[in-house]
Amino acid sequence: MTQGSESDAIVVTGACGRLGKRLVRQLHREGPVIALDRRPFPDKPKDVEHYPVNLLKSNLSEAFKGRAIRALVHLGVAHNPRDKSEHNHMWNVAGFLKLLEWVQRYQIPKLVLLSSANAYGPRADNAQFLSEDAPLLASGAFSEMRDLVEVDITAQSFLWKHADTETVILRPSHILGTVRNAPSNYLRLKVAPTVLGFDPMMQVVHQDDVVQALRMAVRPGMRGIFNISGPPPLRLSKALKLLGRSKVAVPYSAAKLAMDGFWRMRIASFPAPELDYIRFVCMVDDSKARNTLGYFPEHGLLATLRAVDDERWD
Amino acid sequence: MNGSKSALRIAERALQKLLPLTEKAASATRHAFDGVTEKALGDDFQERVQALKDRYARLGDDPFGMDPDVAKYGAMVTAFLHRLYFRSEVLGIEHVPAGGALLVSNHSGQLPWDGAMICTALFLDSDPPRLVRSMIEKWVPTLPFISTFFYRAGQVVGVPANARHLLQRGELVLVFPEGVRGISKPFTRRYQLERFGRGFMRLALETGVPIVPVAVIGAEEQYISFGNLEPVARALNLPVLPVVPQVLLGGLPLPTKYHIRFGEPMRFHNAITDDDGIEENVFLIKRTIQSMLDEGLKSRKGIFR
Numbered sequence: 001m002t003q004g005s006e007s008d009a010i011v012v013t014g015a016c017g018r019l020g021k022r023l024v025r026q027l028h029r030e031g032p033v034i035a036l037d038r039r040p041f042p043d044k045p046k047d048v049e050h051y052p053v054n055l056l057k058s059n060l061s062e063a064f065k066g067r068a069i070r071a072l073v074h075l076g077v078a079h080n081p082r083d084k085s086e087h088n089h090m091w092n093v094a095g096f097l098k099l100l101e102w103v104q105r106y107q108i109p110k111l112v113l114l115s116s117a118n119a120y121g122p123r124a125d126n127a128q129f130l131s132e133d134a135p136l137l138a139s140g141a142f143s144e145m146r147d148l149v150e151v152d153i154t155a156q157s158f159l160w161k162h163a164d165t166e167t168v169i170l171r172p173s174h175i176l177g178t179v180r181n182a183p184s185n186y187l188r189l190k191v192a193p194t195v196l197g198f199d200p201m202m203q204v205v206h207q208d209d210v211v212q213a214l215r216m217a218v219r220p221g222m223r224g225i226f227n228i229s230g231p232p233p234l235r236l237s238k239a240l241k242l243l244g245r246s247k248v249a250v251p252y253s254a255a256k257l258a259m260d261g262f263w264r265m266r267i268a269s270f271p272a273p274e275l276d277y278i279r280f281v282c283m284v285d286d287s288k289a290r291n292t293l294g295y296f297p298e299h300g301l302l303a304t305l306r307a308v309d310d311e312r313w314d
Numbered sequence: 315m316n317g318s319k320s321a322l323r324i325a326e327r328a329l330q331k332l333l334p335l336t337e338k339a340a341s342a343t344r345h346a347f348d349g350v351t352e353k354a355l356g357d358d359f360q361e362r363v364q365a366l367k368d369r370y371a372r373l374g375d376d377p378f379g380m381d382p383d384v385a386k387y388g389a390m391v392t393a394f395l396h397r398l399y400f401r402s403e404v405l406g407i408e409h410v411p412a413g414g415a416l417l418v419s420n421h422s423g424q425l426p427w428d429g430a431m432i433c434t435a436l437f438l439d440s441d442p443p444r445l446v447r448s449m450i451e452k453w454v455p456t457l458p459f460i461s462t463f464f465y466r467a468g469q470v471v472g473v474p475a476n477a478r479h480l481l482q483r484g485e486l487v488l489v490f491p492e493g494v495r496g497i498s499k500p501f502t503r504r505y506q507l508e509r510f511g512r513g514f515m516r517l518a519l520e521t522g523v524p525i526v527p528v529a530v531i532g533a534e535e536q537y538i539s540f541g542n543l544e545p546v547a548r549a550l551n552l553p554v555l556p557v558v559p560q561v562l563l564g565g566l567p568l569p570t571k572y573h574i575r576f577g578e579p580m581r582f583h584n585a586i587t588d589d590d591g592i593e594e595n596v597f598l599i600k601r602t603i604q605s606m607l608d609e610g611l612k613s614r615k616g617i618f619r
Contacts, residue, residue, distance in 0.1 A: 125452035127475035128378055197458025201379045201465075233377050248325065252458065280455060293385055 002124070008068040009034050013055065013099065014076030016041045018179045019114075021231075023073065023211050024048055027218075036061055037076070055095035064106045071110035071218045072103055077151050092147035093154070100158055104163060110166045112217045114210070115152040117173040117203070117227060122282035128201070129285035130173070130223040132165040156225070168217040170210075172228035173284055177207030177307040182270045186196060187308045192240050198238045198279045205230030206299035214313055216293045226293055226302065227284035231301040236278055243305055252279065334445040347390075355393055355438075359386075362443040369442070373483065376468075378447075378476070384466035385445055395427065396434040400532060402436045402572035406552035409576045410444065410526055414484040416477075416518050417446065418577075419528035420507055420603055421496030424556055427567060428533040432488055435574050440570050447480050449489040452578045465617055474513060488528075489514045491596070498554035500541050504534035505607050510600050515582070515592050524579035527599055531575070535617050536567035570617050 014020045015035030027033045028045050035041060035050040044050055051063045055076065077092055103111050120130050121138030136152060138145040146284055152169060158177050159167035174183035184202070186192060205228060213228045240247050248260065262268035289295040299307070317339050366382045396402050403452030410417075419432060454459045470476045477588040490496055491510040499508060518525050539556040547555035560566070580599065584591035 124455035125471060125473065127473045127479075128470065129475065129479060131475070195458070197460075197462060199379075199462045200467075201377065232375055234375075235379055246326065246330075 004069075005070065006031055008032075008070035011035065011036060011063065011069055011072045013072070013074050014065050015050070017075060018177070018255055019175070019207055019210065022207060023075070023214055026211055026215060031070075034061060034067070034069075036060070055098055056091060060102050064102060069106060069108050070220075071112060072099070072108050073112045073214060073218065074099060075114045077114065077116075077148055089147055091308070093150050096151045096154060100154070104162065108165060110168070110218060110220070111158070112168045112170065112214060113153070113155045114153070114214065115155070115171045116148060117171045117229070117284045118277070118282060119149050119152050119171060120282055120284070122200075122276040122280040122314070123300070124280050126281050126283075127283060128223050129283055131285045132227055132288060133252065159223070159225075166220070166223040168222055169225045170204050170213055170217055170228050170289075171225065171284065172210050172213065173203035173230065173282075174205065175207055175210050176204045176304050178310050179207050182274060184276065184308045185270075187239065187243060187245070190245060192245050192247045193220075193255065193274060194236065194240075194249050195249045195255055195279050196251045198252075200279060200281045201233045201236050201238065201283060202236055202281070203229040203233045203283045203299060204239070204301075204304050209295075209297040209304075212298070213293065213295045216295055220258040222293060224288075224292070226289040226291050226295070227286045228285055228295065229286040230297040230299060230304050233283055234301065238293075239305055242302060243308070324348065333515045337598065347387075348498065353406060355390065355397075359390075359393075359438075359608070361401040365442050366437075366445055377479075378467040378468070378470050379445075379465040380445070381466045381546060382445070383577055384463065385468050385531045388463075388467040389445065390435060392430045392434040393438055396431055396438065396572075399569055400572040401430060401569075402431055402435060402532075402574055404439045404574045404576075406576040406578075407435060407440050409578050410436065410440060414521065414523045415486055415579060416481065416514060416523055416525045416555045417486055417488040417528050418514055418525050418599055418603070418607045419530055420492035420505075420534075420607060422499060422504065422530070423460060423495060423533035423567065424539060424558060425567065426497060427536065428530040428572075429488060429490070431533075432530065432574060436486065444486050446486045446488050449477060464491055465591060474517060477517050477586055478521055481517065481523045487517075489517075491600075494553045496537070498542060498556050500556070501535075501538045505531075507600055507604050507607075510594055510596050512596050515596050515599075516586060519582060519586050519592070525599060526579050527577035527602045527606060529577070529603050529610055531607060531610040531614060532570040532572035532617070535570045538568075566615075571619055573614060573615070575606050575610055577606055 010034040011034045012020060012024055013036045015024050016037035016039040021035065024033055024035055025045060033048045035044065036047055036053055036055065036056050038050065039051050041050045053060060074096065076095065119133055119138050120135045121140065124138060136149045139149040153305060155167060155169050160279050175181060176184050176187065209230055210228060216222065256272050259268055259272035263271050335523045363382060363386045370376060370382060394405050417432065419428065422428060433448065436444040436446050445468050447468050447470055450464055450469045452471060454464060455471055470480065480487050491514050493511060494506040495508040537560055539558050541557050543555040543557060582595050584595065
């Protein structure tokens with residue numbers, strides 16, 4: 001497979017998410033971008049082609065055929081625990097397998113997957129900083145994380161099997177910003193519940209730093225698995241303090257019961273097992289990304305934390 | 315939705331009223347505690363805490379969550395044991411290098427007071443004061459409060475990656491290669507080293523730090539264990555269940571006199587793959603610690619003196 005040139009297109013799945021839009025806005029200045037997302041893209045830049053396709057069902061040849069494509073960036077791993085899990089599973093895992101077929105059929109020289117450091121799972125006996133070869137153990141306790149882990153593992157085997165496609169897997173720590181993921185939602189709470197007697201260290205990374213990392217991963221020559229993190233780690237309590245949030249410490253057993261109840265009543269936006277993310281450490285060593293990828297987070301600690309309060313309509 | 319909003323508002327109100335009160339109470343207790351310990355531990359205690367703070371200000375924030383202001387409370391409690399209860403005598407502490415090093419010690423005494431006393435000695439008796447990072451059991455992080463306190467006092471979960479990270483940062487890491495075998499040994503086998511694990515030697519070779527052999531005398535007699543109830547321990551899923559009659563008398567250790575000896579740092583340069591070499595090095599360290607123990611036993615006047 002030949003290396004793609006600058007004028008070849010980059011395909012972005014999940015392009016209409018908050019992170020996807022930010023990435024597309026960066027990429028389209030450098031070359032053509034094809035956005036794949038079943039959601040609408042109302043304020044898309046004019047030169048971006050948007051195909052409202054379903055990765056699982058649609059025929060993607062319309063988007064791929066006769067085009068020179070230099071990379072496919074997959075942001076479309078949905079972690080929406082509200083959806084029925086079989087539906088999510090179909091969407092995430094089967095959709096990704098379909099996508100890999102297209103990568104092979106059209107001989108796309110680069111595949112970038114945005115996974116997550118959460119796939120390692122928060123555990124009491126975690127090393128403080130997990131390296132890329134640590135096992136992905138999140139699926140043991142969190143059935144909701146199973147898809148993410150499965151997609152990540154599928155991408156890993158693709159990486160080893162298909163040497164002619166440069167595969168990059170990025171595993172960023174908690175992404176903060178206007179994105180609507182669990183950590184950002186949690187830090188937006190005015191009164192944040194914490195688990196009594198636990199105050200783990202945590203890592204955060206600004207959404208735009210993740211966009212930078214994705215852009216670096218798209219460059220030819222880069223391949224492999226990279227952890228991504230932002231400013232130095234901090235205690236959960238310090239993060240809440242810096243954001244001026246109050247916290248209510250709840251004993252673990254009570255918190256678990258309450259979360260189970262809230263989850264069923266649809267008040268809580270994340271299920272009870274994910275409480276472990278505010279109980280144990282799940283941090284990564286991103287030195288490989290810094291040395292090999294040339295990644296460096298530009299946003300400091302305060303800027304990263306405060307990004308969760310930025311205007312949310314973009 | 316309205317219901318949850320007003321509940322939140324009430325919670326917020328209550329917090330605003332209650333938080334300042336509890337904070338005031340906490341800070342008053344803290345001040346009282348600080349005053350008492352300062353009197354007991356002398357003026358230079360605060361200076362030592364400050365010296366540690368300066369060191370970590372230079373090193374950058376601790377990625378493991380250590381906070382010198384919390385570590386000092388740990389030191390205050392153990393300082394009482396170190397100075398008054400075990401009346402520790404410290405020898406050769408000047409051998410501990412200024413940068414990163416692996417402290418390797420004999421392990422004994424049913425409860426890890428030997429580790430606590432080594433840490434306290436380096437905090438109170440070393441110039442400049444050092445904070446020893448020791449490795450805690452993997453289940454400790456599941457305990458509320460205790461885990462938070464341990465992390466802030468500078469302890470880290472015992473996995474090799476953590477030790478490597480700390481040594482590369484220039485910290486002192488304390489390990490007991492005998493592990494549970496050592497701490498639970500019966501009274502009849504006191505001062506006879508158990509089998510040494512080899513992980514510590516790999517760590518030293520990987521990070522290139524020197525090894526400081528440490529011998530603790532006194533801890534081996536603090537609890538008199540008649541043996542280990544292995545079948546019961548296995549049934550209860552415990553690592554060991556020693557038979558210690560003292561538990562019935564309140565469980566305090568005997569006030570034996572501690573002698574803590576630090577040996578000269580030893581450096582090794584084998585290849586990490588050289589298993590035979592590693593075995594030899596481990597044997598060398600074990601022999602050094604055993605001879606330090608023998609020497610210390612010969613020169614002490616009695617168990618309590």
